[in-house]
Amino acid sequence: MVDKTLGSCEEAVAGVFDGATILLGGFGDPGLPGQILEALRRQGAKNLTVVHNGSGGGTHALGGLIHDGKVRKLIASFPSNPGNQSFQEKYLKGEIELELVPQGTLAERIRAAGAGLGGFFTPTGAGTDLAAGKESRVLDGREMVFEKALHADFAFVRAYRGDRLGNLNYRMAMRNFNVPMCTAAKHVVAEIDELVPVGGIDPEDVHTPGIFVDHVIEVERHPEYLIITTEGR
Amino acid sequence: MVDKTLGSCEEAVAGVFDGATILLGGFGDPGLPGQILEALRRQGAKNLTVVHNGSGGGTHALGGLIHDGKVRKLIASFPSNPGNQSFQEKYLKGEIELELVPQGTLAERIRAAGAGLGGFFTPTGAGTDLAAGKESRVLDGREMVFEKALHADFAFVRAYRGDRLGNLNYRMAMRNFNVPMCTAAKHVVAEIDELVPVGGIDPEDVHTPGIFVDHVIEVERHPEYLIITTEGR
Amino acid sequence: MSLTREGIAYRVACDLPDGSYVNLGIGIPTLVSSLIGKDKEIFFHSENGILGMGPLAQPGHEDRDLINAGKQYVTLLPGASFFDHPTSFSMIRGGHIDYAVLGALEVAANGDLANWRTPGEKVPGVGGAMDLAFGAKQVIVTMTHVTNKGKPKILNKCTLPLTAPRCAKHIYTDMAVIDVTPEGLVLREFAPGLDPKTVQAHTEAPLRVPSNCKQMDVPANYQQTAQPVR
Amino acid sequence: MSLTREGIAYRVACDLPDGSYVNLGIGIPTLVSSLIGKDKEIFFHSENGILGMGPLAQPGHEDRDLINAGKQYVTLLPGASFFDHPTSFSMIRGGHIDYAVLGALEVAANGDLANWRTPGEKVPGVGGAMDLAFGAKQVIVTMTHVTNKGKPKILNKCTLPLTAPRCAKHIYTDMAVIDVTPEGLVLREFAPGLDPKTVQAHTEAPLRVPSNCKQMDVPANYQQTAQPVR
Numbered sequence: 027m028v029d030k031t032l033g034s035c036e037e038a039v040a041g042v043f044d045g046a047t048i049l050l051g052g053f054g055d056p057g058l059p060g061q062i063l064e065a066l067r068r069q070g071a072k073n074l075t076v077v078h079n080g081s082g083g084g085t086h087a088l089g090g091l092i093h094d095g096k097v098r099k100l101i102a103s104f105p106s107n108p109g110n111q112s113f114q115e116k117y118l119k120g121e122i123e124l125e126l127v128p129q130g131t132l133a134e135r136i137r138a139a140g141a142g143l144g145g146f147f148t149p150t151g152a153g154t155d156l157a158a159g160k161e162s163r164v165l166d167g168r169e170m171v172f173e174k175a176l177h178a179d180f181a182f183v184r185a186y187r188g189d190r191l192g193n194l195n196y197r198m199a200m201r202n203f204n205v206p207m208c209t210a211a212k213h214v215v216a217e218i219d220e221l222v223p224v225g226g227i228d229p230e231d232v233h234t235p236g237i238f239v240d241h242v243i244e245v246e247r248h249p250e251y252l253i254i255t256t257e258g259r
Numbered sequence: 260m261v262d263k264t265l266g267s268c269e270e271a272v273a274g275v276f277d278g279a280t281i282l283l284g285g286f287g288d289p290g291l292p293g294q295i296l297e298a299l300r301r302q303g304a305k306n307l308t309v310v311h312n313g314s315g316g317g318t319h320a321l322g323g324l325i326h327d328g329k330v331r332k333l334i335a336s337f338p339s340n341p342g343n344q345s346f347q348e349k350y351l352k353g354e355i356e357l358e359l360v361p362q363g364t365l366a367e368r369i370r371a372a373g374a375g376l377g378g379f380f381t382p383t384g385a386g387t388d389l390a391a392g393k394e395s396r397v398l399d400g401r402e403m404v405f406e407k408a409l410h411a412d413f414a415f416v417r418a419y420r421g422d423r424l425g426n427l428n429y430r431m432a433m434r435n436f437n438v439p440m441c442t443a444a445k446h447v448v449a450e451i452d453e454l455v456p457v458g459g460i461d462p463e464d465v466h467t468p469g470i471f472v473d474h475v476i477e478v479e480r481h482p483e484y485l486i487i488t489t490e491g492r
Numbered sequence: 493m494s495l496t497r498e499g500i501a502y503r504v505a506c507d508l509p510d511g512s513y514v515n516l517g518i519g520i521p522t523l524v525s526s527l528i529g530k531d532k533e534i535f536f537h538s539e540n541g542i543l544g545m546g547p548l549a550q551p552g553h554e555d556r557d558l559i560n561a562g563k564q565y566v567t568l569l570p571g572a573s574f575f576d577h578p579t580s581f582s583m584i585r586g587g588h589i590d591y592a593v594l595g596a597l598e599v600a601a602n603g604d605l606a607n608w609r610t611p612g613e614k615v616p617g618v619g620g621a622m623d624l625a626f627g628a629k630q631v632i633v634t635m636t637h638v639t640n641k642g643k644p645k646i647l648n649k650c651t652l653p654l655t656a657p658r659c660a661k662h663i664y665t666d667m668a669v670i671d672v673t674p675e676g677l678v679l680r681e682f683a684p685g686l687d688p689k690t691v692q693a694h695t696e697a698p699l700r701v702p703s704n705c706k707q708m709d710v711p712a713n714y715q716q717t718a719q720p721v722r
Numbered sequence: 723m724s725l726t727r728e729g730i731a732y733r734v735a736c737d738l739p740d741g742s743y744v745n746l747g748i749g750i751p752t753l754v755s756s757l758i759g760k761d762k763e764i765f766f767h768s769e770n771g772i773l774g775m776g777p778l779a780q781p782g783h784e785d786r787d788l789i790n791a792g793k794q795y796v797t798l799l800p801g802a803s804f805f806d807h808p809t810s811f812s813m814i815r816g817g818h819i820d821y822a823v824l825g826a827l828e829v830a831a832n833g834d835l836a837n838w839r840t841p842g843e844k845v846p847g848v849g850g851a852m853d854l855a856f857g858a859k860q861v862i863v864t865m866t867h868v869t870n871k872g873k874p875k876i877l878n879k880c881t882l883p884l885t886a887p888r889c890a891k892h893i894y895t896d897m898a899v900i901d902v903t904p905e906g907l908v909l910r911e912f913a914p915g916l917d918p919k920t921v922q923a924h925t926e927a928p929l930r931v932p933s934n935c936k937q938m939d940v941p942a943n944y945q946q947t948a949q950p951v952r
Contacts, residue, residue: 028741028763053540053577054563055556081615106617107563114615126616129539130581130623137578138379141367141808142815142857144398147377150585150626155609155653156618165377166408175399186557191765191801198463198557198574202540205576209812225800230431231463232803233576235773237743237765237818247556261511261533286770286807289787314845339847340793347845359846362769363811363853370808374578375585375627383815383856388839388883389848419787424535424571431787431804435770438806442582458570465573466806468543470513470535470588480786 030192030236031221032243035065038215042071042180045098049136049211050078050088051183053202059184059217060248063087066182067094075099077136077178079129079203083109086250097122101176103129128156133206135176140209140238145174181211184247185234188218189225192239193232201233208238215241263425263469264454265476268298271448275304275413278331282369282444283311283321284416286435292417292450293481296320299415300327308332310369310411312362312436316342319483330355334409336362361389366439368409373442373471378407414444417480418467421451422458425472426465434466441471448474493685494666499714500634502527503681504593504664508534512590513583515539515624517607518562520634521593535571537589539620541580544572561620584620585627592628594621596635596660598650601697603660603672605633606652618655625656637665637694644696646670646677667691669708676700681708684715723915724896729944730864732757733911734823734894738764742820743813745769745854747837748792750864751823765801767819769850771810774802791850814850815857822858824851826865826890828880831927833890833902835863836882848885855886867895867924874926876900876907897921899938906930911938914945 032038039062042048048066052058067090074097081102082088091097093112105113105124116122127135128150138146147170151157161172183204186197194216196204208214216234221244265271272295275281281299285291300323307330314335315321324330326345338346338357349355360368361383371379380403384390394405416437419430427449429437441447449467454477495503501523508514508524510532516522526547528534536545539561546567549555554565583589598606608621625631638644646663663670668691669681679699682691688701725733731753738744738754740762746752756777758764766775769791776797779785784795813819828836838851855861868874876893893900898921899911909929912921918931 053561054559056540056559079619080617102617104617104619106613106615110615117615124616126618128618128622129577129620130585130627133577133581134374134376137812140816140818141812142382142817143367144380144382144396144401144403146371146379148585149375149377150623152626153657154622154655156622163377166410168377170377177399189801191763193801193803196574198555199538199540199542199559200557201574201576202580203577206578209816209818229774229798229802229804232805235803235805235813236801237767237773237813286791287789287793289770289789312849313847335847337847337849339843339845343845350845357846359848361848361852362807362850363815363857366807366811370582373586373588374582375587381815383853385856386887387852387885389852422571424533426571426573429804431785432768432770432772432789433787434804434806436807439808442586442588462544462568462572462574465575468573468575468583469571470537470543470583 029190030239030241031190032241035061035243035245038062038241038243039066039069041213042066042069044071045073046071046180047075047178048077049178049181049207050076051181051204051207053079053199056198057184057196057200057202057204058087059182060087061245062182062215062217063091064248067091072096073098075101077101077176079103080107081105081110081113083107085112087248092116092122099123099125101125101127103127103132126156131173133203135173136203136210137206139175139177140206143175145172147172176210178211179213181207181214183207184217186218187220187222187227188216188242189222189227191224192236192242193227194218194234194239195227195231196233205234208234214239215243218242218244219247220244262423263472263474264423265474268294268476268478271295271474271476272299272302274446275299275302277304278306279304279413280308280411281310282411282414282440283309284414284437284440286312286432289431290417290429290433290435290437291320292415293320294450294478295415295448296324297481300324305329306331308334310334310409312336313340314338314343314346316340318345320481325349325355332356332358334358334360336360336365359389364406366436368406369436369443370439372408372410373439376408378405380405409443411444412446414440414447416440417450419451420453420455420460421449421475422455422460424457425469425475426460427451427467427472428460428464429466438467441467447472448476451475451477452480453477493715493717494683495710496714496716498523499710500664500666502714503669503708503710504632504634508591513537513588514591514593515584515589515628517592517594517624519595521595522562524593537583539580541575541577542572544569581623584623587627587629589628591630591632592624593632593634594624596633596645598645598647598652599633599660599663600647600650601677603658604650605631605655605660606650608655609653611652621655625659630661631659633660633663635665637667644694647696667694670699678702679705681706683708684710723945723947724913725940726944726946728753729940730894730896732944733899733938733940734862734864738821743767743818744821744823745814745819745858747822747824749825751825752792754823767813769810771805771807772802774799811853814853817857817859819858821860821862822854823862823864824854826863826875828875828877828882829863829890829893830877830880831907833888834880835861835885835890836880838885839883841882851885855889860891861889863890863893865895867897874924877926897924900929908932909935911936913938914940
């Protein structure tokens with residue numbers, strides 16, 4: 027019998043190695059795997075490349091991982107989010123590398139990796155500083171920039187419900203980066219609010235089919251709201 | 260008040276002009292807009308380019324449109340489907356052009372158009388006859404072929420439920436090409452089984468948000484099963 | 493006289509047609525949503541996967557999973573939908589969003605927009621700004637007409653790094669409503685108490701003043717007698 | 723002796739590991755789904771947006787909206803899911819499908835597969851064949867060992883247009899189970915009543931016969947005394 031459930035967040039991060047690339051789900055609090063992140067801090071892997079929309083807030087979760095000096099490089103669209111002291115400090119000291127990617131391009135690069143595509147041409151950024159040095163060509167009458175697929179070793183996300191086959195269902199704004207991220211990493215683990223029996227998620231309501239997921243772990247949400255909810259994206 | 264409902268399939272096809280490119284939804288019977296197709300036959304526009312997975316069966320629906328000589332070019336992955344006499348006859352006489360595209364590439368080219376991308380690199384087909392003459396390069400260690408976004412003037416699909424805002428919900432295997440097709444045409448019309456009040460589709464269950472849809476029309480499904488259901492894809 | 497921040501947002505709200513799909517940037521644009529007339533249905537999009545957002549959630553009624561792209565707790569209107577980031581940015585990049593209402597640091601006469609690199613910023617961040625500026629059918633810029641040092645923000649050429657070239661179609665400020673046309677900037681309206689000459693004096697790029705240029709029709713509560721807003 | 727069509731499918735079914743995600747092509751591959759042991763959970767994928775398909779629908783219990791890629795009415799198993807074509811082919815192209823079980827006209831010693839252009843066909847059709855051949859983690863080929871004229875289909879080099887180069891990993895026929903390795907074809911098993919020499923006589927490409935090469939263990943009802951199946 028297939029059983030993708032795990033007993034602890036420690037198991038979820040046990041395989042993370044120094045230098046690994048990690049897709050970290052969530053946009054703001056919804057979809058952020060806070061418990062796995064805390065386990066990852068404790069696990070100790072370093073020189074990580076983390077892909078996430080922002081740079082985390084405060085000194086917990088992603089902010090904590092960065093604060094602890096475990097992140098060598100961040101690939102993000104909005105690392106200037108409020109509360110990003112941990113990142114800002116390391117960045118200004120030159121202790122962390124930043125690859126800044128427009129949000130839609132970031133999502134699409136991750137999706138491309140999961141879909142087996144090598145890359146795509148997008149109009150976003152053409153002629154701006156963010157396209158500097160990138161290949162471009164005119165397609166459909168517009169200048170477009172070539173962007174490559176973004177693959178990773180691990181993806182960690184949070185979903186709402188899940189089953190032992192790895193099927194996931196999200197609630198409201200939790201889908202965000204999590205849907206593409208689950209497709210684009212060698213090893214995918216989802217924190218879930220509730221483990222349901224197989225068939226407990228209607229086939230119409232499965233947002234991430236189990237084929238994309240290696241493990242699920244039922245665990246309460248991180249007690250803190252990890253992202254400061256104030257205006258600023 | 261926004262009201263995207265139409266009173267008849269005639270209205271749905273009224274704007275179709277000679278030489279138009281049409282994305283025709285459905286894979287087999289599920290998602291095929293049979294009533295709009297019949298209205299399109301009656302409407303009389305010709306020299307059409309039709310994008311569909313197959314070439315239709317018999318002499319009704321797409322098969323009928325082809326039989327009537329209205330289709331100049333078909334862009335398809337499996338025009339060799341059973342029952343394709345209408346297409347086969349025209350094709351062998353050189354009266355219809357065929358652009359043969361692998362099924363996944365076809366879906367992705369349509370999606371790319373809807374997503375504002377110019378094109379993408381895919382491994383599918385590299386080194387085969389279907390990649391002849393196409394640009395290719397090695398990405399992620401594999402040879403990949405460049406494929407362009409596929410835009411259209413019209414998209415016609417069938418969905419299960421819809422509302423006056425154009426929100427659509429599909430049932431079971433109806434989603435197929437319809438989800439991307441609704442994003443990739445200038446003018447999008449969906450046949451629906453049932454028109455529901457706004458809010459009648461749960462926000463979690465909207466598969467095609469109304470932003471992609473210009474019109475919906477509540478109409479019974481075409482009484483005939485338009486695709487012969489026999490093995491052969 | 494000039495418009496308040498709410499006044500700028502109100503003036504934009506008046507011009508959004510019934511049935512529009514609209515994405516609101518942070519700052520002044522955010523204020524637009526609560527100023528839409530009751531006679532119109534406008535569908536607000538949020539980058540993080542929501543179409544059909546309603547007002548901000550009332551204190552005590554926040555849902556942890558329902559935030560907008562600015563990380564504020566929001567509500568839904570009937571007919572809303574949820575989706576993932578690739579779909580959300582397909583809406584933006586694919587030209588399905590009718591209007592992106594964005595703040596700006598500088599706008600040029602040809603529609604060039606600079607709104608993502610702030611002078612003196614410590615950490616850069618682009619978020620969805622470029623996708624919106626490149627992708628929306630029409631980009632509406634809302635901003636104060638001049639900097640807090642009184643310098644024009646509507647320029648012959650942007651000095652800051654561009655968000656997107658030639659994207660702005662309309663500019664709404666505390667002093668004016670300006671259209672970006674192939675022939676240059678056209679002053680459509682000026683704030684009550686001002687005149688075209690005064691607006692031009694605060695604008696580096698030349699403004700054409702057509703015969704139908706007129707004073708804005710904005711209720712008194714959206715006007716202020718003080719300096720233009722900073 | 724040789725295997726029946728069901729026998730070939732049965733032999734494949736025996737080798738699919740518990741928990742595999744599998745796409746079945748038309749023809750012999752379709753027969754695999756009903757021959758999976760009760761002790762295994764195998765998840766069958768259909769190009770048109772289904773994961774977790776069950777057996778074909780019983781007459782009278784068909785659902786108009788539930789067909790497989792071969793346009794047959796099917797059923798669902800618990801834990802199934804529906805999705806659109808882009809997602810479905812992301813599963814295929816992205817290497818998420820563990821096994822694509824495909825029919826073939828020709829296979830070469832290096833794994834080249836030809837299964838989409840039939841000699842004498844009137845209209846070409848590729849469907850999802852190339853996506854599967856290029857994208858699946860492993861391609862399993864099932865076919866009769868020779869053509870209906872008795873000619874080998876396992877060749878040094880394919881003569882028909884390729885579906886994908888170097889994609890086949892395993893070949894299951896009515897006469898043998900063969901692995902495609904970097905060192906060439908390896909005969910893993912031969913049908914009851916045959917021997918490696920006989921298999922080689924019906925195979926153009928050279929077969930290596932390792933010491934652990936053995937006779938297939940297949941129930942008698944999957945064997946036939948007649949000529950190899952055509």
